[in-house]
Amino acid sequence: MPSSLPAEIPQAAGTAPQAAPQRASKRSGSGAPGSGLSFLASELKVLFSRRRTWALLLALAAIPVLIAVAVKVSSAVPPGRGPAFLDRITQNGLFVAFTSMLVSVPLFMPLAVGVVAGDTIAGEAGLGTLRYLLVAPAGRVRLLLVKYVGALAFCVVAPLAIGLTGAAIGAALFPVGPVTLLSGGVVQPAEAAVRIVLIAAYIAVSLAGLSAIGLFLSTMTVVPVGAMAATVVVSVVSEVLDQLPQLEWLHPWLFSHYWLGFGDMLRQPVLWDSFGSNGLLQAGYVAVFGALAYGRFVTKDILS
Amino acid sequence: MGSNMLDSSGGLQGRSGLRRRTWLRWLPAAAAPVVIAVGTLTGSLPASAGDPLPAKTPAQVLEMVGTHQVLSFSGTLEQVADLGLPELPAAGKTSAPASPGSAASVIELLSGQHTARIYVGGKDNARVQVVDQFAERDVVRHGNDVWFYSSKDNTAEHLTLPAETRDSTSSKDAQGAPGVPAPGDLAQQFLSRIDPTTAVTVGPDVVVAGRSAYNLVLEPRTDATLVGKVAIAVDGHTGMPLSVQVTARGADKPAFRSGFTALSLDTPDQSLFSFTPPPGSTVKDVPVPAKTHEPTDAQHPGPPASPDQLLPQLEAKAHVSVAGTGWETVVGTAAGASGSAAASLLGDPLLAQAAVAVPGGRLLSTALLNVLITDDGRIFAGMVAPEKLQAAAAAAR
Incomplete structure (x- = not known):
């Protein structure tokens, strides 16, 4: 397969030849090499056994803890001050989950997803393991898909970590009772848990486009930090553009446009419009940047 | 020498084939935006209904x-x-x-x-x-x-x-x-x-x-x-x-x-x-x-x-004078009755900021409705140019 591994240079500079084959064998060791599902399973195992992933998740889970403790030790928050729902926390601990998901979406989430998505290809290239992954009869397209699904898995886990930690710490520090929705109706805590999961799903969908952008940027470089930083910068730029009223025509096209629309999951009945528009928009970004990543990755000379 | 030449020609062939394949592999990246653009355009076109409605007067x-x-x-x-x-x-x-x-x-x-x-x-x-x-x-x-x-x-x-x-x-x-x-x-x-x-x-x-x-x-x-x-x-x-x-x-x-x-x-x-x-x-x-x-x-x-509904609101506030007819109607209030209304309108910092000073009072101007608050506390509103309001204010004096 000369075309799939063109211009390979055996002595790639700056790699750790000892570690590299080991990692590669660890991946393919769990199942028949080339089986897509086992490839995916091993990728997920590597991703979620990585200390960096756990550090990211712990940092995200620290947000609700910080909020809950801060509200606990400070005086009552007057309504209408601070982020939405902050004033409700003292009455109902479940609002910790909503508040922390709200404050984490604009910055912390894209930061964490940028790290994971930017690392996908460039991380392997930087470690010098990319060649070994491609030597296994996996194929570049499958590797790209597996890497993207791994990033998506992180997008699912991250908001869940925040939401569930928030609900847990809120229940530990504050009373828990029926939750007042934005429409003025109340739902029981079990239904509120469903809403938390719905919001987590909304956020996971919201981050799919950014993950695709990160994947594409990750195929552009062998320096993972560069891809991570670029992904985070792209998300910040998108959010800044979304704030400029002069660019109103552009707003529906920005991948961050619907990020804060998950409040619609807290209405009675649930307003699905933003969920649908968001899903459509993210699918467009996944298609465009997935295709770009494909074009770049299958034509690129793998040097490391 | 000969082997070198063979090698290079083989390399050229391979390279042109590679280039074609390279081009093909960027095709999805080029096609995806086009598909999205076409989808958006067809979606935003005014969808023509299947059956035209029966003509009506x-x-x-x-x-x-x-x-x-x-x-x-x-x-x-x-x-x-x-x-x-x-x-x-x-x-x-x-x-x-x-x-x-x-x-x-x-x-x-x-x-x-x-x-x-x-x-x-x-x-x-x-x-x-x-x-x-x-x-x-x-x-x-x-x-x-x-x-x-x-x-x-x-x-x-x-x-x-x-x-x-x-x-x-x-x-x-x-x-x-x-x-x-x-x-x-x-x-x-x-x-x-x-x-x-x-x-x-x-x-x-x-x-x-x-x-x-x-x-x-x-x-x-x-x-x-x-x-x-x-x-x-x-x-x-x-x-x-x-x-x-x-x-x-x-x-x-x-x-x-x-x-x-x-x-x-x-x-x-x-x-x-x-x-x-x-x-x-x-x-x-x-x-x-x-x-x-x-x-x-x-x-x-x-x-x-609607800006229209401000009119009934204003009408209900006080004694109302109406000048003009139809689309040119100007609704005005008498000084005594509307003093408080005018004061409360201008008392709101945002409205006070939005109202610009014009000869004879302050004007709250929008694309469809103009409201004139005269210096003596009367309010004139209408879906007409500001000059008409000023004229109405002068006439009602």
């Missing part, structure tokens, strides 16, 4: 509106206003709505984009949810009980409608909760203006909320008004008004449009119409005013309020 369409029997529906209403009012800090995307009752909240509802969900179940049940980011303002009517709820400060207000008010406004309420005009209300107001001053035509069919509709176009016969065109979409099957667009004279885009983006004629779930103040909320009982209509509007602006 303006009078027949008006009759459809007058006799339509839709008493239960649910839908999403979107209002976009570009009246030229100043962008308020409070109307920013991330902040929640201004507190009800202040002039800021009126301006907030009159500017920018708002989405509301409307549920109407029969004559006496209605619910309007003004959807804000991480906040919601609800108006719920169940029988004679009317609840206002604002999630931002978690306050609920309760109002009991007197029976006779209910009767007198029941036809109106079938279209929307009190103080919250549905397109039906707005259309009725404009239709009531139809007289020799207005050219009424039926334009090409339009599609609103996925339903084909007659497009009733009203054009003032005079050049003296700010309004250039009013277009009302009337559902081709039920006769229910679906959207209203008001275009200023000389403008190509509507300054104000309000219309359904989704509509279902099924009866909504009855549980939507029962409202219990949530625990922890501040509940206030609003005394029933002598004239329910006007104060309700003023204190609890529902989603839309």
Whole structure:
């Protein structure tokens, strides 16, 4: 397969030849090499056994803890001050989950997803393991898909970590009772848990486009930090553009446009419009940047 | 030598093949935006309805509106206003709505984009949810009980409608909760203006909320008004008004449009119409005013309020003088009666900032409506140029 591994240079500079084959064998060791599902399973195992992933998740889970403790030790928050729902926390601990998901979406989430998505290809290239992954009869397209699904898995886990930690710490520090929705109706805590999961799903969908952008940027470089930083910068730029009223025509096209629309999951009945528009928009970004990543990755000379 | 030449020619062949394959592999990246662009364009084209509606005269369409029997529906209403009012800090995307009752909240509802969900179940049940980011303002009517709820400060207000008010406004309420005009209300107001001053035509069919509709176009016969065109979409099957667009004279885009983006004629779930103040909320009982209509509007602006509706509000405030007819009507108030109103208007810092000083007073100018507050405290409003207001003020002196 000369075309799939063109211009390979055996002595790639700056790699750790000892570690590299080991990692590669660890991946393919769990199942028949080339089986897509086992490839995916091993990728997920590597991703979620990585200390960096756990550090990211712990940092995200620290947000609700910080909020809950801060509200606990400070005086009552007057309504209408601070982020939405902050004033409700003292009455109902479940609002910790909503508040922390709200404050984490604009910055912390894209930061964490940028790290994971930017690392996908460039991380392997930087470690010098990319060649070994491609030597296994996996194929570049499958590797790209597996890497993207791994990033998506992180997008699912991250908001869940925040939401569930928030609900847990809120229940530990504050009373828990029926939750007042934005429409003025109340739902029981079990239904509120469903809403938390719905919001987590909304956020996971919201981050799919950014993950695709990160994947594409990750195929552009062998320096993972560069891809991570670029992904985070792209998300910040998108959010800044979304704030400029002069660019109103552009707003529906920005991948961050619907990020804060998950409040619609807290209405009675649930307003699905933003969920649908968001899903459509993210699918467009996944298609465009997935295709770009494909074009770049299958034509690129793998040097490391 | 020979082997070298062979090698290089083989390399060239391989390279050109590779280049072709490279080109093919970038194809999806080029195709994806094209597919999206085509999809967007076809989606945004005005979808032509399968069966054209039977041709009708303006009078027949008006009759459809007058006799339509839709008493239960649910839908999403979107209002976009570009009246030229100043962008308020409070109307920013991330902040929640201004507190009800202040002039800021009126301006907030009159500017920018708002989405509301409307549920109407029969004559006496209605619910309007003004959807804000991480906040919601609800108006719920169940029988004679009317609840206002604002999630931002978690306050609920309760109002009991007197029976006779209910009767007198029941036809109106079938279209929307009190103080919250549905397109039906707005259309009725404009239709009531139809007289020799207005050219009424039926334009090409339009599609609103996925339903084909007659497009009733009203054009003032005079050049003296700010309004250039009013277009009302009337559902081709039920006769229910679906959207209203008001275009200023000389403008190509509507300054104000309000219309359904989704509509279902099924009866909504009855549980939507029962409202219990949530625990922890501040509940206030609003005394029933002598004239329910006007104060309700003023204190609890529902989603839309056409510039037209400011007129009835102002009329109710004080002794009113009316100058001009039809589209050129200028409504003015006498000095003594409206002193407090003018003071309260200008007392609001946002309105005071929006009002520019003109000879004889201060002018609150929008694309469709001008309001002149004279130095001696009189208010003149009309859908006319500012000079007309000044002339009316001078004449009424």
